[in-house]
Amino acid sequence: MTEALFLIDSYLKESSAKVVLVKDGKYVILNRTIFYPKGGGQPNDTGKIIKNLEAYNVMHVDKFSGEISHEVDHPELKAGDAVHCVLNWERRYKLMRSHTAAHVFASLLNKGTGALITGNQLEEDHVRFDFSLEKYDRTILEEYLAKANQLFATDVPVKWYELPREEALKIPGVVKMAHAFPPDLPILRIVEIVGVDKQADGGTHVKNLKEVGKIELIKTENKGKHNRRIYFKLN
Numbered sequence: 001m002t003e004a005l006f007l008i009d010s011y012l013k014e015s016s017a018k019v020v021l022v023k024d025g026k027y028v029i030l031n032r033t034i035f036y037p038k039g040g041g042q043p044n045d046t047g048k049i050i051k052n053l054e055a056y057n058v059m060h061v062d063k064f065s066g067e068i069s070h071e072v073d074h075p076e077l078k079a080g081d082a083v084h085c086v087l088n089w090e091r092r093y094k095l096m097r098s099h100t101a102a103h104v105f106a107s108l109l110n111k112g113t114g115a116l117i118t119g120n121q122l123e124e125d126h127v128r129f130d131f132s133l134e135k136y137d138r139t140i141l142e143e144y145l146a147k148a149n150q151l152f153a154t155d156v157p158v159k160w161y162e163l164p165r166e167e168a169l170k171i172p173g174v175v176k177m178a179h180a181f182p183p184d185l186p187i188l189r190i191v192e193i194v195g196v197d198k199q200a201d202g203g204t205h206v207k208n209l210k211e212v213g214k215i216e217l218i219k220t221e222n223k224g225k226h227n228r229r230i231y232f233k234l235n
């Protein structure tokens, strides 16, 4: 089983690793990895796996039967190779900022209006949210974005740690986002934005709300009866 270094330290930009297995010449399994695999509403990381000065571009990272698989752009890596991994940090850091921003926005909206988050997808340049809310009013959403921005101007730590499943599920609202529905595991990873939100979550986050910066509304959509959609981005 690959050691998921990004869950322990989301700020690791480089790491050494060993190739455990290569499938079809281009799907690489490592003993440990800094590359986040697509999942939970967060896109995969990209970057490079380097062996003896030769760089293999990491095009896609996914999870197949529990193993993290790195798709590289050309063959020749093989089991036993010692490699050095380098993240496309600019992309990852934006995704970390967006992911933490998404938790704050969801938490404020949910606490303030009772809205249920039904879908959520992060992209490198925007965040999309689907939620269920009876009353639809763009100014309400703008208000919650403004509230979120106020928080991003303050010094609020973000922490992540593990809890036994039973204990974790006692936290009110710990599963707020549809994407975050916790896998059937005895231990859950909790992302806590101190005083704001606690979520069962396997994503990568910044360690202080100050790092988010500011978010701005792109557009809102009314998708029928109670279904709403909002797009926002980092600015």
Ligand SMILES: [Zn+2]
Pocket (backbone or CB within 6 Å): 099, 103, 177, 180, 199, 201, 202, 203
């Ligand atoms: Zn999340």
